[in-house]
Amino acid sequence: MSFYDIPRRSALLAMALTLAVPTLGAAQGDPKMGGTLKISHSTRIATLNVLSLSGPAEYPVIDMAYSGLTRIGPDSQPMPDLAESWEGSADATEFTFHLREGVTFHDGTPATASDVVATYEAILNPDVPASAASVLNMIDSVEAVDDLTVKFSLKTPFADFPTSTAHANARIMSEEALAGDHAMLETVVNGTGPFKMESYDSARITRLVRNDDYFIEGKPYLDAVEMHLFPDLAAETTNFLSGDIDVMLLVQQADYERISSAPGVNALRVPSGRYVNVVMRFDQEPFNDLRVREALAYAIDRQLLVDLVLEGLGRPAHDNILSPEFRFRIDTPEKNYDPERAKALLAEAGYPDGLKLDLVASNRPAIRAQVAIAIKQMALPAGFDINVETMPHDTYLANVWRKGGFYMAYWGMQPTEDATFNLLLTSNASYEDTGWANAEFDALVQAGRSTTIESERADAYTKAQELMLAELPYIIAFYEDVLTASRENVQGYTLNPINRYFYLENVWLDE
Amino acid sequence: MPKAFRAAAGMTGLGLLLLVMGAAIFGPFVAPYDPQTFHPAARLQGPSATHWLGTDQFGRDLLSRLLNGAPSTVFFGLGATLLGVGAGSIIGVIAGTAGGWIDSVIMRILDGLLAVPELLFTLLIVTFLGGGMGQAMLAVAIAFTPGMARIARSSVLSIRTREYVLAAVARGERSHYIVLREVLPNAVGPIIVEATIRVAFAIMIGATLGFLGLGAQPPSTEWGLMVAEARQFMFRNAWTVAVPGVAIAMAAMGFNLFGDALRDSLDPRRSR
Amino acid sequence: MTLGYLVRRLLAVILVLFVVTFAVFAITMILPGNAAVMILGEYGTDEAVAALESRLGLNRPWYIQYLDWIGGILQGDLGQSLRLSLPVADVVGDAFWNSASLAVTALVSVTVIAIPLGVLAAIKRGTVADLVIGMFSYIGASMPEFVTATLLLIFLAGPALGLFPAGGFVSLGESVGGFSSHVVLPAATLGLILTAHISRQVRSEMSEVLSSDYIRAARLKGLRERRVIRRHALPNSLAPAVAVISLDIGYLLGGIIVVEEIFAWPGLGRLLIYALENRDLPVIQAITLVLATVYALSNLLSDIVIAILDPRVRYA
């Protein structure tokens, strides 16, 4: 496909990823133009504000309507988007992006460097709620060198910067829109993406139509894309199977087998680094004792958990926050289910008669409670008497998250090692929730981000992972696959494991 | 209804009620398996000799879960009704016996509350109480209170004008004697009948809240929650949905039939 | 039954509604979390939450927010949805018409089915027909909507038969056929419990009427049974039936919440669940107001219909 051929000018990020992204329904013949693609989803598209949206069904919409400077490609590498090419300084503190010529927003105004600057200034503005802010907080300044050139200066060296600019919430908006009332961003879409917003009904259907002026010649192929909302999963599945819907955005594990074996359907399973983790606070009894954390780790049958909760659609994890998709991920020693060893560890830690614990799980999404219940059952023989307390999400967010001593969290895959560590584990991480605060770990992560020398980065990240596995801030039992499905006539549909990039400009309908 | 049918319906109701109450009281003790134990090798199976009603997605025995969930489901209905009927009766009796402006004020407030549909009212309360079994029970009880207060009041009012009550008043009996000995014992009939039928309704609302994720929370075996959890798997094993669903319907039907039979026996003229 | 009485009743309801909305407002403020927390979820940093709170106006004292809201209502402005970033009037308005189309379909079909069933059962007292209708009504009245809906989904919309779409919505304006096929299952779910209830009530009213002195008198006048039923018995049993139907609208408005959620019907019920989950207070308030007003109006309407059917009430 055409964008693979675009020359990469990034010297820093010539990475090769082990993961081969599966693409279903190998394209038969030349793409055909036209047609409307119907996508079903089960969560609402509550807002279209690029800066703050976070809903699973909101990402495909902005992925269609907006472009970022860069974008994460199907190979999980940053690929050109609005920026045709980029280069970084050797010390990784300065990055220059070169924009495509002649790109216009959907309303016809040209997209230039000043729009990029306005967008990044909005993201970095502390008064504006912006999801990408925590990933881009190393930016010191951004300036428009000329109409088509943008230069970023960073406070600290950061090798993965072009990956950060690909953040799904860092799409380029027009300077004019950002200068106006930000409330308008909630409903009014003016991007540079392959599709234009036609109608937005948050309760039912959101419809986008082809952007004839899209900057990649000949794309998109489709005339329109419709996002249909089905809050009930059973209803969504049934409608998809009956052929009313072309793409089912997210397939539940429980339905995957049934859907994949249905005639006329291509089910797509993308291995991903998404995980449910057990949070244990280092500053609270009894988890301040490593032996307790380890005991729990050995009290979990990870393969069984994958089979029961994920219907086998995932991979057992052994507490490494990095999944095999990550380049610098080390071979992680397997922790086999060993209740006896767990029991011994508990006894060593001073709990020979077992331990009574309350494990909190938010009721959304249901997988948190499911994993918690499974852990409760598996840990019983090891002497853990776990009482699962399921609570409404709002109560959880207000009272438990980042405060509670023992609860279930759920995170999607991040694009880089650095983003992953800085999201949760470093002492100044955005969502630091364990109280681990390990200076050595912080230094290793810092070392990894600031050097551009491959071997040094590998060394730093390896040590960081070893330290993490030894200290065991989280129990991570599995990586969950991303599941989606399409009708047979849908060609070129694929997903990124991060599940925020959808490449719908490549999709066409083979009638 | 013809006598024979009425009798049969009453017996069916009584039978269902005994079954459901039996499950609620003894269920957890007679359950063949632990309701939370996983049987990974036997997931989502239909009825078999080892699992009489089949298993769910974790291979948990459905019969055991059903039996274990009976107390929370049935006692939810009973508890919510009892609370609602208790509070409602107190308010209704106060309004009915006090009369005058107290009655007027109470009745206006009740009229207003009755203007909010019951399930909506319950949902609002339970959301703001924060979800969970106890909160849901309280919410249903609060939602029941206005209706019960109205029934209690009208029952008290109709008894209050009976001649034996007037005779007691004329005789100079103290008001607590009149309320407790003359009015209440005779006013409880309609209240009890209404309460019985409301238990059915409370069970249904409780299950609905569980289903919507606002009532019982996992790993509870409350029946409404069982349906909600099983919905994902309903096409793979319809038993997981049907078993708790039918159980809820049976419990509700038992109370409905029994309540109607009770009403008939207390007031043979009315056939509704 | 005077106009003044109707107006007073309506005023009383409105008064109480405001008490309810006030209570809702006050309680939400006591609880942890708010719409901003829910919108940002786990990705919300403290700063982001604070920024969003200030943009949504959630950092103001609750009574100011409430007074603001009341002020808006009095000017016909329901405010802005916190989660959906749309005017509440638009969101709730669209949902209202969608719900109405479902509710009216259900109610009309139920009335058309349930009243004749109830009459039939009353006339054929003690026969097999009565028995079957009686059993049906007990089963119907004991099935929560979510159970009925799930069973209907499995058997009628599932891969086995696939007679109807499993969910979704096509408005009447778009396609009558599309609307009809989508409305069948949700309306049938709502209809089961209502049919059970209404037919039972009609049967009981009708039985009572049929055993009344004036029906005996009519029969002893030598009138044909058809006239006795149609002219003498029916009008007298319909008035109580209408009262029951209006009470059932309360059930209907509750049932619609569950049914819409299951069948993806973009109405008030589904919106309510969404708003409740996201602590979207203006939307919750507006829906409470709308549903309760509809209920109050339907009760009022039924009183008027009863007055038309029953001359005693009309002039009382």
Place this chain on the structure above:
Amino acid sequence: MAGANTHGDGVDTPVLEVAGYSLRYATPSGPIHALKNIDLRVAHGQTHGLVGESGSGKSSLAWAILRYLPENAIENDGRLLLSGESLRDRTLSQILEIRGRRISMVFQDPSTSLNPAMRLGEQLSEVLIRHRGLTSQEALEESEAALARTGIAKPKDMLRRYPHEASGGEKQRVVIATAFACNPELIVFDEPTTALDTITAQQILELFNQLQDETSISALYISHDLGLVSRVADVVSVISSGEIVESGTCAEVFQTPRDDYTKALLGAVPNPKQWLGVTEPPPEAPALMSAKGVTVEYGRQSLVGQLLAPKPTHLGAQDVSIEVRKGELVGLVGESGSGKSTMGKVLSGLQDFDGSVRFGDRNFARLSEIDRTYRRAVQIVFQHPDASLNPRQRVREILSRPLKLYDIVPPKERAERIANLLEQVRLPREFADRLPHQLSGGEKQRVAIARAFAAEPELVICDEITASLDVSVQASVAELLMNLQRQTGTACLFITHDLNLVRQLAHRICVMQHGRLMDTFHRDDAERPDRNPYTRALLKAVPPPASQAA
């Protein structure tokens, strides 16, 4: 045999002949024999009175004749002949042709036998449309004429009304007009005046006699009231427990009753000339209780109540003054709604009032001033025996309440006192263990009376205590009351609508109408020509029963 006469065989064929007819109802607790071997004939142009108490089977006979029997009815092979034709052989559709056209019926209570949702005109004319094939226009015109014959002033206007817009008398006239509409061979009257006021009942009775004279229709007139039957019927049959115990012309039956039951029945009919009461206290005896200018306004509300749910008010009693002397029995007479029961409630401390009530040497100006001393001294007995006893209390508990409350006898002696009380009201002492539903109506009323006298009151208010009882029971309850009064010297205010009864018992009589006291007179002055016109109208409406009149 009369039944051998064929149809149209001249005047000898009775319009109705019932011969050897028996009827029973199958119930789960065994059959109930409603009618036993009934023989009854109604000759052409004759009015046949059928007299019996409640449960005697008189209504069952009416339903049998009209072929309107419940499913559990089992008949023997007795005959039911209408003008010689067997009604029992008719199919349902043939019966439907006969009902309303050849046999019609007038019911007890016009307010329940008329359809509330239909205009009176339609209810009358539908018979004409059905049986005489008239168009609705013709039927309406005919209805108007029929209604005019019943003495309705503006028949056209009446036809347009709904039942609730007409008075009881007017409604009953519509029912009668409907019954006469098709000139039937036989009309069955089922207690057509029982639910009406005395004066209205009298008017309906006159109407019946007038129409009977005009049309010489044959009628079966069912009633519990011997006096009433004597005024309309040519021939009377007395029915008791499903059997006709006596039959004959009015004169025969009333003058020379042969059957014991008939005799008892006749004896029980109150006769104003037959004094049963106690010795009258001397005229100069002081007043025990005197009410002065008592006014009662119903529906009066507090300020809040008026704001929240204003209701109209109406006067229950207006400026009423009544006096009762020690040992005296004062009758308080009036139609329903006249305010007599309101006065009963005021005097027994159940209803707030304006004005003053003086008792002994104490004065009470409103309800809240009425205290336990007063309540002990003034006791009340109510109308409905079914409602006046708490269904969940045993007779012992019911009777012990006043004993405990006023500490009449020491606790040890209570059981004995209860037994005495029961004996005083002529009930076996074992009845102390019974619940009210195990007693008959008359027995319940005796318990209620015993409860009133248990408090050893100075004044007993009897509010229609005989109205819900059968005639024969009425008499014994009245007699019992007199005995008790004789023994205890208690004064009594006897509230009733039955002038004949009260004239047997009361020393003085007060008459109320529309909440006002119309007249107060000594019993000896009842028939003086200068009596109040309303009193005269009342007296005229209840002439003494036939045995005395004839």
